[in-house]
Amino acid sequence: MARWEPNARERLVHAALDLFTEQGYEATTVNEIADLAGLTKTTFFRHFSDKREVLFAGQEIHARLLADAITEAPGPATPLQAVGAAVDALADTFTDDRREFAARLRSVIAGNSELQERAAFKRGKLAKAMTDALHKRGVPEPTASLAAELGIRAFHHGFDQWADVANQQTLTELVRHTLDELRAATAALVQEPPTII
Amino acid sequence: MARWEPNARERLVHAALDLFTEQGYEATTVNEIADLAGLTKTTFFRHFSDKREVLFAGQEIHARLLADAITEAPGPATPLQAVGAAVDALADTFTDDRREFAARLRSVIAGNSELQERAAFKRGKLAKAMTDALHKRGVPEPTASLAAELGIRAFHHGFDQWADVANQQTLTELVRHTLDELRAATAALVQEPPTII
Numbered sequence: 001m002a003r004w005e006p007n008a009r010e011r012l013v014h015a016a017l018d019l020f021t022e023q024g025y026e027a028t029t030v031n032e033i034a035d036l037a038g039l040t041k042t043t044f045f046r047h048f049s050d051k052r053e054v055l056f057a058g059q060e061i062h063a064r065l066l067a068d069a070i071t072e073a074p075g076p077a078t079p080l081q082a083v084g085a086a087v088d089a090l091a092d093t094f095t096d097d098r099r100e101f102a103a104r105l106r107s108v109i110a111g112n113s114e115l116q117e118r119a120a121f122k123r124g125k126l127a128k129a130m131t132d133a134l135h136k137r138g139v140p141e142p143t144a145s146l147a148a149e150l151g152i153r154a155f156h157h158g159f160d161q162w163a164d165v166a167n168q169q170t171l172t173e174l175v176r177h178t179l180d181e182l183r184a185a186t187a188a189l190v191q192e193p194p195t196i197i
Numbered sequence: 198m199a200r201w202e203p204n205a206r207e208r209l210v211h212a213a214l215d216l217f218t219e220q221g222y223e224a225t226t227v228n229e230i231a232d233l234a235g236l237t238k239t240t241f242f243r244h245f246s247d248k249r250e251v252l253f254a255g256q257e258i259h260a261r262l263l264a265d266a267i268t269e270a271p272g273p274a275t276p277l278q279a280v281g282a283a284v285d286a287l288a289d290t291f292t293d294d295r296r297e298f299a300a301r302l303r304s305v306i307a308g309n310s311e312l313q314e315r316a317a318f319k320r321g322k323l324a325k326a327m328t329d330a331l332h333k334r335g336v337p338e339p340t341a342s343l344a345a346e347l348g349i350r351a352f353h354h355g356f357d358q359w360a361d362v363a364n365q366q367t368l369t370e371l372v373r374h375t376l377d378e379l380r381a382a383t384a385a386l387v388q389e390p391p392t393i394i
Binding site for chain 1: 276277313314315317318321339340342343344346347350354378379380382383384385386387388
């Protein structure tokens with residue numbers, strides 16, 4: 001039977017990010033990550049399918065959190081209000097002690113096109129989780145997808161600002177502010193003459 | 198010096214899609230693709246960096262086409278009109294004889310998560326090409342990104358309908374119709390009470 005490894009998952013994520021930051025993503029092996037975390041390669045693969053996945057560890061949890069918040073939003077909430085509640089709930093989990101970690105994670109991903117692809121895929125999965133939850137509330141297409149898209153944009157834009165260690169605002173404040181801005185910009189964009197010229 | 202290989206690129210794309218459809222993407226090698234196209238592996242790698250890229254051959258051309266159409270849109274065109282002209286221009290290149298090919302391409306991509314990731318990345322690149330071209334017209338953020346997003350959504354949704362061989366409409370008609378629908382749905386979505394509940 002496998003030994004119980006306290007916080008194995010978290011230790012692996014931190015070790016991976018340390019190594020990716022120091023010596024680059026490409027140059028780092030799963031063995032080195034496991035070593036630095038004081039764990040075995042077998043333990044690594046019990047938690048992650050490969051080196052890349054260690055950086056996207058939160059995907060399932062984040063998707064569930066967004067979907068649950070939409071499901072639990074009050075009955076009369078509009079689609080965009082339900083999405084606002086969802087990104088609020090996700091933002092609330094990023095407490096200020098995670099800001100430096102987020103900044104390093106963002107910088108590792110920005111330096112590697114394979115990781116950028118993976119990040120874009122995660123973004124799509126989170127948007128889909130919100131879209132599906134909106135469908136269950138009876139929100140039709142394309143409204144559900146559009147609302148989810150605005151929410152995910154607000155979250156990521158807010159996250160980029162928050163991951164700047166000089167920033168003093170909470171992620172929740174930044175995401176709310178961004179969602180309001182996006183809504184205003186969208187309203188202006190679609191108040192237009194017909195699209196055919 | 199390399200021999201001149203007439204339509205090498207096109208032959209490789211068709212051979213790859215044939216093999217991916219018949220025996221699956223994973224099971225197909227670059228050697229088999231080159232063989233079926235009557236070309237060498239060296240010729241393959243002169244055109245594509247790997248097996249996956251053969252399916253995303255049009256990315257650069259599509260991005261340039263979208264950007265150019267936005268740049269060349271009349272001065273008074275609104276952001277969404279410029280985007281409408283861009284997706285029109287791209288849709289016009291998909292003539293009806295490409296419909297069956299598109300249907301097969303879509304089906305191969307749908308069956309493989311690595312290809313789906315790559316497709317999401319291409320989608321992002323095309324949106325970025327439109328966004329950058331809108332910036333050059335003086336359209337600020339987040340308006341430029343939002344307009345590009347609506348355009349790319351309209352294009353892909355239209356493309357999905359078009360790739361159904363039973364469909365009789367042209368891709369241009371489908372994309373225009375989708376963009377109008379998206380605009381109406383977006384307008385309704387953002388005409389709402391504040392997002393905080």
